[in-house]
Every structure is written in structure tokens, then in C-alpha cells.
Amino acid sequence: MAVTPAINDAPSQDDLSRCVHCGFCLQECPTYLQLGIETDSPRGRIHLLRAITDGNVEATPALTSHLDLCLQCRACETACPSGVPFGRIMESGRAMILQQGAAPRSWRLRAWLLRQTLPYPKRLRLLFNLLRLYQRSGLQRLLRASRLLRMLPGGLSEAEEKLPHLPSTSYEMKSDGLPPSASAKKVALLTGCVMPHLYPRTHEATVRVLARQGVEVVDVAEQRCCGALSVHAGDRTTGRALARRNIDAFLQAGIDAVVVNSAGCGATLTEYGELLEQDDAYADKARRFSELVTDVNEFVIDVGGQAPQVALDIRVTYQDSCHLVHGQKVRNSPRQLLASIPGLELVEMETPDRCCGSAGIYSLAQQEMSMNVLDDKMRDVAATEAPVIATANPGCMMQLEAGLRRHGLKGRVAHVIELLDEAYQAEEDTN
Amino acid sequence: MSSSGLPGVAVVQCHPDMSAAKPDTRSLDKGTIRLLERAVGKNAVLWRPEEVLAFEYDGTIERAMPQAVAFPDSAEQVAAVVGIALDAGLPVVPRGAGTGLSGGAVAALGGVVVALTRMKRILEIDAEDQLAVVEPGVVNLDLSKAAAPHGLYFAPDPSSQRACTLGGNVAENAGGPHCLAYGVTTNHVIGLEVVTPAGDIVEFGGRTSDTPGYDLRGLFVGSEGTLGIATKITLRLLRRPEATRTLLAIFDSVDQASAAVSAIIGGGIVPSALEMIDHHVISAVVQAMDVGYPADAGAVLLIEVDGLLDAVAEQALEMRDVCLAEGAREVRQADEAAEREKLWAGRKGAISALGRLAPNYYVLDGVVPRTKLPAVLRDIYRLGEEYGFPIANVFHAGDGNLHPNVLFDERKPGETQRVLEVGAAIMRLCVDAGGTITGEHGVGLEKRGYMDWIFSEEDIAAMAKVKAAFGSTDLYNPCKMFPTGKGCGEVSQAKIEHVMKQAGPDAYI
Ligand SMILES: Cc1cc2nc3c(=O)[nH]c(=O)nc-3n(C[C@H](O)[C@H](O)[C@H](O)COP(=O)(O)OP(=O)(O)OC[C@H]3O[C@@H](n4cnc5c(N)ncnc54)[C@H](O)[C@@H]3O)c2cc1C
Ligand code: SF4
Ligand code: SF4
Numbered sequence: 019m020a021v022t023p024a025i026n027d028a029p030s031q032d033d034l035s036r037c038v039h040c041g042f043c044l045q046e047c048p049t050y051l052q053l054g055i056e057t058d059s060p061r062g063r064i065h066l067l068r069a070i071t072d073g074n075v076e077a078t079p080a081l082t083s084h085l086d087l088c089l090q091c092r093a094c095e096t097a098c099p100s101g102v103p104f105g106r107i108m109e110s111g112r113a114m115i116l117q118q119g120a121a122p123r124s125w126r127l128r129a130w131l132l133r134q135t136l137p138y139p140k141r142l143r144l145l146f147n148l149l150r151l152y153q154r155s156g157l158q159r160l161l162r163a164s165r166l167l168r169m170l171p172g173g174l175s176e177a178e179e180k181l182p183h184l185p186s187t188s189y190e191m192k193s194d195g196l197p198p199s200a201s202a203k204k205v206a207l208l209t210g211c212v213m214p215h216l217y218p219r220t221h222e223a224t225v226r227v228l229a230r231q232g233v234e235v236v237d238v239a240e241q242r243c244c245g246a247l248s249v250h251a252g253d254r255t256t257g258r259a260l261a262r263r264n265i266d267a268f269l270q271a272g273i274d275a276v277v278v279n280s281a282g283c284g285a286t287l288t289e290y291g292e293l294l295e296q297d298d299a300y301a302d303k304a305r306r307f308s309e310l311v312t313d314v315n316e317f318v319i320d321v322g323g324q325a326p327q328v329a330l331d332i333r334v335t336y337q338d339s340c341h342l343v344h345g346q347k348v349r350n351s352p353r354q355l356l357a358s359i360p361g362l363e364l365v366e367m368e369t370p371d372r373c374c375g376s377a378g379i380y381s382l383a384q385q386e387m388s389m390n391v392l393d394d395k396m397r398d399v400a401a402t403e404a405p406v407i408a409t410a411n412p413g414c415m416m417q418l419e420a421g422l423r424r425h426g427l428k429g430r431v432a433h434v435i436e437l438l439d440e441a442y443q444a445e446e447d448t449n
Numbered sequence: 450m451s452s453s454g455l456p457g458v459a460v461v462q463c464h465p466d467m468s469a470a471k472p473d474t475r476s477l478d479k480g481t482i483r484l485l486e487r488a489v490g491k492n493a494v495l496w497r498p499e500e501v502l503a504f505e506y507d508g509t510i511e512r513a514m515p516q517a518v519a520f521p522d523s524a525e526q527v528a529a530v531v532g533i534a535l536d537a538g539l540p541v542v543p544r545g546a547g548t549g550l551s552g553g554a555v556a557a558l559g560g561v562v563v564a565l566t567r568m569k570r571i572l573e574i575d576a577e578d579q580l581a582v583v584e585p586g587v588v589n590l591d592l593s594k595a596a597a598p599h600g601l602y603f604a605p606d607p608s609s610q611r612a613c614t615l616g617g618n619v620a621e622n623a624g625g626p627h628c629l630a631y632g633v634t635t636n637h638v639i640g641l642e643v644v645t646p647a648g649d650i651v652e653f654g655g656r657t658s659d660t661p662g663y664d665l666r667g668l669f670v671g672s673e674g675t676l677g678i679a680t681k682i683t684l685r686l687l688r689r690p691e692a693t694r695t696l697l698a699i700f701d702s703v704d705q706a707s708a709a710v711s712a713i714i715g716g717g718i719v720p721s722a723l724e725m726i727d728h729h730v731i732s733a734v735v736q737a738m739d740v741g742y743p744a745d746a747g748a749v750l751l752i753e754v755d756g757l758l759d760a761v762a763e764q765a766l767e768m769r770d771v772c773l774a775e776g777a778r779e780v781r782q783a784d785e786a787a788e789r790e791k792l793w794a795g796r797k798g799a800i801s802a803l804g805r806l807a808p809n810y811y812v813l814d815g816v817v818p819r820t821k822l823p824a825v826l827r828d829i830y831r832l833g834e835e836y837g838f839p840i841a842n843v844f845h846a847g848d849g850n851l852h853p854n855v856l857f858d859e860r861k862p863g864e865t866q867r868v869l870e871v872g873a874a875i876m877r878l879c880v881d882a883g884g885t886i887t888g889e890h891g892v893g894l895e896k897r898g899y900m901d902w903i904f905s906e907e908d909i910a911a912m913a914k915v916k917a918a919f920g921s922t923d924l925y926n927p928c929k930m931f932p933t934g935k936g937c938g939e940v941s942q943a944k945i946e947h948v949m950k951q952a953g954p955d956a957y958i
Contacts, residue, residue, distance in 0.1 A: 100804025
């Protein structure tokens with residue numbers, strides 16, 4: 019990828035000084051709830067980042083371990099009456115530490131791994147083909163039975179357990195097959211880096227649901243990974259490179275909206291404007307692009323969201339994806355869509371807007387905390403007795419599926435749009 | 450304007466001077482760290498300067514670094530930690546959620562912070578006797594949530610109730626909007642288990658309202674962590690009222706709203722809550738959340754009445770009439786729980802929302818006789834203008850408990866000092882009006898310099914004797930509440946680099 023001049027990243031003084039130390043965010047923070055330690059709370063993390071930014075402390079391993087433990091779920095942002103933009107502070111804080119060269123090896127390794135894979139569709143395809151081979155050749159069964167996996171270091175065996183059973187084919191970008199019409203809205207779907215391999219079914223359902231609304235879905239082949247994982251890991255440079263590429267690709271396509279069915283990607287795309295604020299050549303374009311971005315739940319509601327006519331008699335509980343509810347402040351649309359499905363009973367769990375512990379690659383890097391957070395979540399899920407967990411982000415889907423397996427619960431996880439699609443399909447079947 | 454213009458006002462020296470570094474001479478030796486780790490577990494002690502840094506603050510602008518933080522899990526562990534610290538000659542500072550607004554949990558002279566956040570079990574809810582037994586780290590709102598299925602709740606509702614701990618409430622004798630009708634924390638605490646500074650685990654009070662002998666329970670509540678550490682608390686729970694009505698009365702001016710407050714209370718009905726929110730605060734709340742406050746109002750009153758359905762409806766009507774008679778331009782009423790919660794969310798988030806208006810605020814907590822409210826408020830706004838700071842007021846109007854918030858930016862040189870000056874001037878106003886220096890936030894580190902405005906030397910000496918009788922020394926939550934204390938005169942911000950240097954490179958092994 020083209021290397022562009024680096025921008026010095028650091029949390030801004032204005033952002034940092036917004037925190038008035040009131041503590042209102044403490045009880046919304048999953049890691050503080052687990053540990054009860056201020057260093058692992060939003061307020062504490064802001065204070066520590068402030069001290070590093072001001073040059074008062076060094077980013078020692080002890081200190082960065084507390085930053086590492088942050089899920090970047092941004093529940094603290096929703097809770098904060100003072101409007102502290104925590105996501106931005108943590109992302110630029112991690113970037114600052116990486117740029118200072120003070121970051122632990124694990125941070126640099128993580129950023130490197132992400133940089134070497136996510137931007138490259140071919141490498142990803144190869145990787146997933148290998149994984150698929152591993153799962154299908156019987157090797158996985160053999161290794162699991164032999165318990166050899168347990169001997170893997172660094173939580174790799176848990177990571178292996180979390181990997182969902184990969185579908186036989188990956189998603190191929192396609193248009194919705196409708197004849198182009200001058201009056202129809204033209205949109206593009208962000209396909210993302212790993213989602214075509216992990217959840218092609220969600221993309222397929224999304225395209226069908228969009229078509230059902232009379233929307234034209236066009237293919238933007240030049241798009242790449244949104245960069246969210248790199249940005250979260252503090253590698254904003256890679257994030258910016260990907261952002262520029264996506265901005266060019268989508269703006270050239272002359273579309274009315276970029277529809278996103280992955281909340282994590284959506285949050286990052288809507289923040290491209292901010293990411294490229296200091297890039298004179300892209301700042302304006304980035305802002306324009308961010309305005310085109312819309313979460314699929316919001317989009318379907320906005321275009322009138324046709325209610326399905328045939329009942330799906332299921333009990334569903336909805337897990338807010340953090341980057342939808344806290345990152346993009348979208349709370350109602352997914353619930354409205356679910357409620358529009360006749361026969362579907364939506365049972366709210368306790369704190370549906372608390373993180374499930376997935377948090378992108380966090381679930382691999384911070385196994386123990388991720389599992390503790392997941393265990394609390396699964397208890398709340400189980401109490402609803404709903405056999406279907408709906409959510410709005412592939413990472414959450416994967417984590418919750420692992421949660422079902424781990425807790426021996428019967429049931430399934432589906433993207434909200436998949437359930438809507440099922441209802442539409444059922445309607446077509448009866449017609 | 451300097452403080453000398455105001456008779457009796459001296460800026461209190463114990464306030465941290467934001468720029469000066471006070472060398473901390475007692476870095477923690479490894480032996481003490483090991484002892485602490487043995488007492489509570491390796492994962493329950495923090496001592497690296499760049500970690501304990503997150504414990505240098507509470508909800509105020511005070512800062513001071515402790516040398517270690519321990520997270521005990523039981524009364525025995527608390528006793529062990531206290532013993533180790535005192536034996537090593539280190540100050541002991543109890544800490545709940547760190548939302549305190551008087552610097553109570555700030556380790557003014559360094560030492561060991563005893564953080565009670567891991568002791569957060571609700572041990573018992575006795576629905577029949579309407580009481581709960583909890584550990585001190587239980588969050589205020591969590592108790593009410595747990596009691597809700599029984600139709601019960603815990604009445605004291607500080608605005609910080611989503612975050613603050615019951616231990617902190619006991620220590621500060623916290624109040625809240627609904628304390629107008631139901632009383633403050635002390636009216637709801639019936640028993641305590643306390644680890645004394647001498648390391649004994651003792652019980653005060655019991656499970657009934659009256660216990661024979663000295664009321665040590667009453668003495669402990671509000672003692673601001675200077676007499677011991679509460680490790681178990683028995684609390685009274687109240688039954689949810691049959692009906693509740695919340696009114697939002699909108700006025701063009703603070704004066705009109707103050708007059709309405711007097712008229713309501715004078716009229717003989719005591720609402721369960723009566724809160725005033727001025728235009729500065731309204732503008733912060735409007736930016737922070739969508740709760741339907743009118744952006745252009747001069748002040749609003751949030752009034753709540755509860756009780757039996759019929760009586761409540763009638764009282765709500767009366768309140769409404771009084772407000773309209775005093776010039777309210779509109780009175781809105783919320784009957785449904787969701788609507789009421791929305792109105793309250795604005796009030797409860799109000800102070801934190803001030804972060805939208807300025808990087809820092811300095812919350813004051815004075816009490817004045819209700820009749821003096823309009824005059825004192827006018828003087829407060831005037832002082833703000835003189836010093837050049839906006840002062841935002843949101844407070845428990847029903848009991849004359851003011852919360853002027855001075856808005857400022859600590860990054861501007863000299864601002865903090867001048868804020869402290871205007872704070873002192875406001876406190877003086879309250880005292881001169883026949884009021885006092887704290888309604889609910891406590892004296893702590895911030896207001897101890899004002900103690901001798903309201904207490905004689907003999908009064909303070911009597912309090913010191915009580916402290917001593919509990920076995921409490923200068924090392925026990927030092928520089929809190931008492932106007933003097935060894936070493937407290939020079940307390941100032943301990944610079945982190947210095948402490949890091951003290952700890953030395955090998956401290957990281
Ligand atoms: C935005 C905001 C709004 C607020 N609104 C109100 C309000 O409406 N009413 C009100 O009264 N207060 C209010 N407060 C102040 C504060 O929340 C209360 O004083 C609360 O009781 C402090 O609890 P905490 O757990 O945070 O205690 P901390 O701040 O951690 O400690 C406070 C004091 O209690 C001591 N302490 C803590 N735990 C124990 C224990 N177990 N045993 C002995 N001592 C202990 C500490 O040493 C310290 O002196 C507000 C604060 C904020 C930030
Ligand atoms: S709620 Fe906001 S202002 Fe308050 S401590 Fe948390 S981040 Fe800071
Ligand atoms: S982003 Fe989530 S985990 Fe991180 S501090 Fe905020 S609430 Fe806690």
C-alpha cells in the first residue's frame with residue numbers, strides 16, 4: 019500500500035479535559051465491573067492516557083496492560099454526561115504509544131499482523147481456504163479429540179474453539195440482479211475483510227432485503243477492509259490508507275448510500291471524517307463519504323421498511339452491538355425491524371447494551387476477560403429463554419455462537435437482517 | 450480581586466497547588482508491598498506509580514498520589530491492610546467509588562488507599578423487616594434495583610447514585626433530591642460493622658432502630674473515613690409509594706423560582722423533592738441529553754410528590770397553582786415512570802454535564818436558611834461576575850442546600866487558585882447568611898479550612914477527642930475534616946516523576 023506522510027496521533031487536550039472525573043461511567047464499563055479497579059475503568063484510562071500525553075509517565079508494560087484490557091466498547095461514551103469521546107481518545111492514545119516506540123511487542127506484532135492481512139483480499143482468501151481445509155479434512159476433529167490443542171500457548175486453543183464452522187463458499191460480491199431503474203436508490207454494500215468468509219449468509223440476506231425495498235445494490239469491487247481493527251489497535255496509518263482507498267472507490271461509484279451490516283465497520287466508516295481531519299487532500303471527501311454511510315437497520319427503516327406479512331413464531335432476544343449502540347447511537351432501528359416481523363416475540367435481556375466480550379480481536383488477545391464478560395452475557399441471555407439471539411455485527415455473532423457452545427445452550431445467533439430476510443422468504447414461500 | 454477583600458477569607462493552604470511538586474519522602478519499601486500482597490493477594494495490590502496514579506483523584510479537583518492501593522475482600526483483610534500500613538508508618542485512606550466532592554478519598558499525604566470496590570455483595574434483603582445487609586462497595590442504585598422486586602427501595606438518592614458506594618454514602622452522610630421528605634443517609638442506616646483504626650472489628654447499632662448504649666452508629670455516619678472503615682452496613686428499605694407525580698415548572702428567572710420554593714414550603718405541603726436548575730445548568734443538560742428541558746428558561750424547578758394516589762393528584766395541582774402564581778410560564782407534569790425518569794435523568798446528570806461548558810468545575814456545597822435563598826443566589830452570581838467565572842447552580846432548593854459550580858479551566862495559569870478564592874467567598878456568604886459549609890458532600894480535604902468559621906476551638910477539640918477515642922491517629926485519613934493536622938499545611942500535588950524516581954528502576958522487577 020502507498021505510504022503517506024505520517025500524522026502525529028495523540029489524544030487532544032480538549033478531548034482529555036472534557037473528563038470531569040465524576041465517575042458516572044464506572045458502572046457501565048465491563049472491565050471495571052469485573053475487576054473493580056480504577057485503572058481498568060474509563061475514568062482511570064483517560065487519566066492514564068492524559069499522563070502519558072502530558073509526558074508525565076512512560077507507557078510501561080504495567081500501564082499499557084490496563085489500556086489493553088479496554089474492550090473499546092464505548093459504553094462509557096453513552097454513559098458520560100460530559101460528552102467525553104472515549105473511543106477517539108483510546109484510539110489516538112494507542113496510536114501515540116505505538117508512534118513513540120514505547121508500545122509492548124504484542125502491540126507492534128498485532129498491528130503488523132493486521133497490516134499484512136486485512137488490506138489484501140487474496141491473502142485473506144488463502145487464509146480462510148486453509149482454515150476451511152483444516153476444518154473439513156478431519157484434522158480439526160483429530161486434534162480436538164487428541165487434546166493436543168490444549169497444549170497450544172497463548173490462548174490459541176480457545177481461539178480455535180471460537181472459530182465458527184466455515185461455510186463451504188465465501189461471499190462473492192454481486193448486485194441484486196434487479197434491472198437498473200432510474201428512480202431506485204443506488205447503494206453499495208460494504209463487504210468487509212473477513213465477513214465474506216465467515217458470514218456470507220448475512221451479506222446474501224442483506225442484498226435480498228435491500229432488493230425487497232426496491233433499492234439497487236451496485237458492486238464496488240475496489241473497496242477494501244474498513245480499517246477498524248487497525249484503528250482500534252492504534253495503527254491509524256494503515257487505517258488512513260484504507261480509508262482513502264475506500265473513499266475513492268465508493269465516491270466514484272455515484273451511489274446514494276454505503277450500507278453497512280457490520281456495526282464495527284460502520285462506526286469506523288462514519289468516523290473517516292475525523293480520521294482524515296488533518297489530511298488536506300482527503301478531509302472534505304472523507305466528511306462527504308461519512309455522510310453516505312448508514313447502518314443497514316437504519317437504512318431499511320429510513321426507506322420505509324416493508325413489514326413482512328407471514329409470521330415467524332420465534333422468541334428472540336436482541337444484543338446491541340456496541341459499535342452500533344454506543345459508536346453510532348443506533349438503538350431503536352434494529353428493535354423496530356424485529357418488532358415488524360409478525361409473530362416474533364422480542365424479549366429484552368438485562369443490559370442488552372453491555373458488551374459481549376467480542377470486541378474484534380480482543381476476544382483472542384484478552385481471552386480471560388473476554389470469557390468472563392461473555393459468561394455474564396450468556397447468563398442474561400439464558401434468563402430470557404429465547405432460542406434466537408439477534409445482533410448486528412459479525413464479531414458479536416461469532417462470540418455469541420461461542421457462548422452458546424460454551425454454556426451448552428440450544429439456540430442460534432442471527433443478524434437482525436437475516437431474521438427479516440427469513441420472514442420475507444417465508445412470505446414468498448407461502449405466496 | 451484578591452481574597453483579602455473579604456474579611457475572614459483566607460485561601461486554605463491544604464489545597465493542592467497545581468503546579469508545585471511536593472517530594473514524597475516515603476516511597477513504599479518492598480517488604481511492605483509483600484506484606485500487603487500476602488494479606489489480600491498479589492492481584493489485589495497496586496503500587497507502581499503509573500498505576501496508583503489512577504487513584505490520585507476523586508470527584509473534585511484535588512490530587513495526591515498514594516503509594517499503594519489494596520483491594521481487600523473481607524473485614525479481616527481490611528483489618529490486616531490497615532495494620533500493615535499503620536505499622537509501616539503509612540497513612541490509611543478508605544475509598545469507595547471516588548465520586549466524593551470534598552477530596553475525602555484523596556491520599557493527601559500519600560499512604561495506602563483501602564479500596565472497597567471489591568466488597569460489593571448484597572448479603573441479605575429482608576423484605577418483611579424491610580432491611581438490607583450489604584458490603585460497603587455495593588453501588589447505591591444497585592441496592593434499589595435488587596430491592597425492587599420486593600416493592601422496596603433505598604431512599605437516599607445522591608445524584609451520583611449510579612456510581613457511588615453505600616460505604617461512601619455512610620462516610621459522607623450523603624443526601625439526595627428525595628432527602629427533603631425522607632431524610633439523609635443517617636436516617637436509613639441501622640447497623641454497621643466497622644474495622645477500627647486499632648484493627649478491631651466491631652458492631653455499631655443492630656437490626657432495629659434503637660439499640661441501647663451510645664449511638665456509635667450515629668457517630669460513625671458522616672465521619673468521612675476518619676474513624677474506621679465500614680465493612681458491613683445494615684440499611685432500612687422503604688416501600689415504593691403508591692403514586693408519584695413529577696412537575697417541571699419553568700420560570701424566566703432564578704428569582705421567580707426561588708420565590709416559588711418559599712411559597713411551596715410555606716404553604717405546608719412538603720414535596721418529596723424540590724430541586725432548582727438554573728439557566729447555565731439547563732444549557733449543559735440540553736447539550737448532553739434529550740430530556741425535554743426548555744433551552745431558553747431562566748430556571749426550572751423539579752418538584753415531586755408521592756404517596757396515596759388521590760392525595761398526590763391533589764398536591765400536584767396545588768404545586769402547579771403556586772408555581773403559576775409565582776410567575777411560572779409553564780408547568781409540565783409527568784405521571785408515567787418513563788417520563789419521570791427522563792426528567793430526573795436531566796437533574797442527575799446535571800453536574801457532570803457541566804463538562805460541556807468548561808473543562809473543570811468546582812462544586813460547592815453550602816446550606817442557607819431557605820428564606821435567604823434569593824439573596825444568597827444573587828450574591829453568588831455577583832461574585833462570579835467579579836471573579837470572571839460563570840457559576841452554574843443546581844441544587845436541593847427544598848432544604849436550602851446550594852451547589853454553586855464554578856466553571857473554569859485548570860490549564861490556565863492561576864485559574865485554580867482564583868477558583869478556590871471565589872469558592873471561599875461563597876462559603877463565607879453561606880455562613881454569614883446563617884448557614885453552613887456543607888450540606889452533603891462533607892468537609893474532607895477541601896473545606897476543613899472553613900471549620901473554624903462555624904465551630905469554636907473547644908468544639909473542634911471535642912471532635913478530636915472522639916477521633917482519638919476511636920484509636921484514630923494522624924495517619925488515619927489525614928488532612929480530612931480537621932482544620933489542622935501534622936504535615937497537612939504543605940500538602941501539594943506530588944509530582945509523578947518524582948514518585949517514579951523514588952520508587953527507582955528496580956521497583957519494576
Ligand atoms: C456528579 C456528582 C453528583 C453528586 N451528587 C451528590 C448528591 O446529590 N448528594 C450527595 O450527598 N453527594 C453527591 N455527590 C458526592 C458523592 O457521590 C457522595 O459523597 C458519595 O457518598 C461518595 O461515595 P463514594 O463511594 O464515591 O466515596 P469516595 O469518594 O470514594 O469516598 C468518600 C469518603 O468516604 C470515605 N469512605 C469510603 N468508603 C468508606 C467505608 N467503607 N468506610 C469508611 N469510610 C469510607 C472515604 O475515605 C472518603 O472520605 C455527587 C458526586 C458527583 C461526582
Ligand atoms: S462519565 Fe465522563 S466525565 Fe465522568 S468520569 Fe466518566 S468519562 Fe469522565
Ligand atoms: S470502552 Fe468499554 S471497556 Fe473501555 S473503558 Fe469504555 S466502557 Fe470500559
